[in-house]
Amino acid sequence: MRRLLSLLILLFALPAAAGLFDSRPSASLGGINNSADFLPVREAFHLSLVESTPEQITLRFVAAEGYYLYRHRFQFKTGDAEVALGEARIPAGQQKTDDYFGEVEVYYGVLDIELPVQNPKRRPFTLQVGYQGCADKGLCYPPETESFSIAGDGAAPDNAATSDNNDRSLSWRAMALFFLAGLGLTFTPCVLPMLPILSGVVLRGQTGGMRSFLLSLAYVLPMATGFAVLGALMGVFGAELNLQARLQSPWVLVPFALFFVLFALAMFGLFELRLPQVLSSRLDRLAGNAKGGSFLGAAVLGTVSSLLVS
Template sequence: MKRLLTLLLVIFMVPAFADSFLQSAPTDSVFGGSNATQMDFLPSEQAFHLEKKKVDEQGVHLQYIIADGYYLYKNRFSFKTDNPQVVIGELKLPTGKIKQDESFGEIEAYHAVLDIVVPVNNPKGQGFNLEVNYQGCAEKGLCYPMETANINVDGIVSTAKVAADTHDTVTSPPTTSEKSINQDRTVISWTTLLYYFGFGLLLSLTPCVFPMLPILAGIVLRGQVRRVRAIFLALVYIVSMALTYAVFGVLVGLFGAELGLQSRLQSPWVLIPFAIFFTIFALAMFGVFELRLPSFITQALDKATDKAHGGSVLGAAVLGVCSSLVVSPCVSAPFAGILLHISTTGDALGGGVSLFTLGLGMGVPLFVIAAGGSMLLPKAGMWMVVVRNVIGVMLLAVALYLLSRVIPGYIALALWGCLAAGIAVFIGTFDFFQTKSKPQKCAQLIGLFLIVYAIAAWVGSFQGKTDPLQPLHTDSVLTSSGVTQSLNWQAANNQQELNHLLEQAQAQGKLAMVDWTADWCIACVKMEHEVFQQVDVINALSDYQLIRIDLSNTTPLHRQLQNTYKVFGPPTILFFDKEGKELSSLRIVGEMSKKEFLRHLSQVSRYNQ
């Protein structure tokens, strides 16, 4: 039995570790590809090739051919015309692929092929120029500034309604890019499936489920004493239950896709109700009230369950389906939260596979009992209530995460502190006058850490900080003598200002470093925090003339600078020697870690010795 459990553990864990290994492989390894900082990036017009396909009554049909390894931001598109008599109708862009970013949160992006129909209200059929604004990035870290393309349209007669005059939405049929994006989104990692499997196992250990497992095993197995037969019946029950959950996942995923919840998940009108729902689910897990199906449904399912006879394949299957429908109070709240999450993805296949995996995890204890390993399961006790409360805290954290997208960051940080303090009080951190067991003492120790975090979050919130992972993080560094230290950047917005700063560096006999950055550049923000604010990097750059060109709001003068120095976009770093000449072979394109950047600086120094 122990060998069987070990084998099952290996089967589920090896793919997850393999997936993590491949994701964390060095960029220059066999698994990781080439080093992004040394690769040649494509010009914007090649990375995002735009064509006008046709013009008809629906509008102007545009197509982007996006190079492999590049993507476009959905929320950075804008369209306008140069003719006041021609007005853009309400546009509905295809659903993009969700990308989770540690700096900017969830973004929606397009890959491969993107087809867009721009509806136009042009009753007189006049010619006009369509201005298309867009922005994209390379997967390896380079972000392009906002690009503008002008499309000449000879004339079009359209009945498209203007967004300001009506609530009707101009829709287009599913495009090739939308289909390919949806197909790409259904690729689920082993890590994600492992999370769902573990969460299902956690749900089976709640006080409403775990104590009933021996009774359930007796009903399903119906006195079967042969171990192989018992295992087979248990698997039938588990798979039937998991398939029923999968059906729910598929249906809810389709429902969310039809409503377009994924694209609307940046709206406060969606985020706030969802946060309220998750809070309600959390309160249900804390025992404030119970979430149950209506009695007329549960009574009908109970009758079906009573008619099913255990000990047979059909009976085990019927019991599995019915048990998945009659969810217990401890399962209903988190299950509803999971369904709500799947609805926002709009991914039917992914939702089905995820909930199928969740069902398998919930069936593990029953499988262990059927395999004769009931002695390996823990005894029922207060730990089950702890499991239920942990799930409740997880639901509260999800609610706060959703809410943090629509409220100021410093308020969200204060709420994270309140959540940590509430947990600490709930687990008895300040109860010092009663005798405690070892687990309770460990909980009390954890509570003290939570109190420290809560105080740090409140102090950080008061100071205007927003990062819950680094509530007291500052943009400057204290030296050992207690003096605040930071990089002294000089801004350049045109060629004249840049030349002046380079001449200043040359007159002082300094090397010059020119950093091209932008606030929308994910890699730039990451390098700002993880590289340029580190004390050893600040010391290494102490003898440099530091120049920064900010492309957050690109102007024609910025584009002129980009063309002069052949800079596609940020992050790009140029080095100039003491004679004012660029060290082109030492140019940095893309993101670098602190260690790589310091090594690169040593190469720059050797080059100028």
């Protein structure tokens, strides 16, 4: 009876967690290819510098049809403490009941924003503009920041918004912080399953000594390289392929939910997952003939592990 009750709870909880009973509009609107209709954030919301003087900067947002910007998400900052910005002059927007923020003021189409500037010494500075918007079909973009380089006389040398070069450029400090963050993750409980993998599969009983350390590196470094390459590809092509919208589609969420239900049934003992006898016997023979502690084997295992986890 307890197993049956647990299964019923699982069957109702997983679809709810997958958003099947959510009243918010779906990112795909029920179509398998509709997720491709969402534009990258820089195409959905185009920001440009219209005019720049020592006393005022005029910015222009152009939202694509079916996309809107939030008034309360606008932010304006400078990279120089001696340059002060006044209160932005933003025209009245349109009231909207939003699925994410409730009653908000939003902007469709073209929006011009006038930003007073106090720069007595006529110093060049960087203007950072933060904004966030959504699509009427249900996709909400994460907060975005663009930067302008403003000359001392108020002109903008590049005459266009840079792609956050100052914020996104790699530095030794950023690399060190990423390294420390990854090092901290190695002390979390989710890493504990790696210990029997290293000792049983990679080292094969050859614990201790410099060879064991090198074998561990042969396993970890290819896995870390695989994650780095996959992460870089996601960063480069993620916006262009609209992966955020695609992964929010029920065509992705429902199969994954069904897989979780299937594997949960196996864990409850309803059935047992095992390889066919032909495959399992061959793998056993290969494992028995393989020499423990192979550098090539550890490297291949690390690479394959990164692909499987991703």
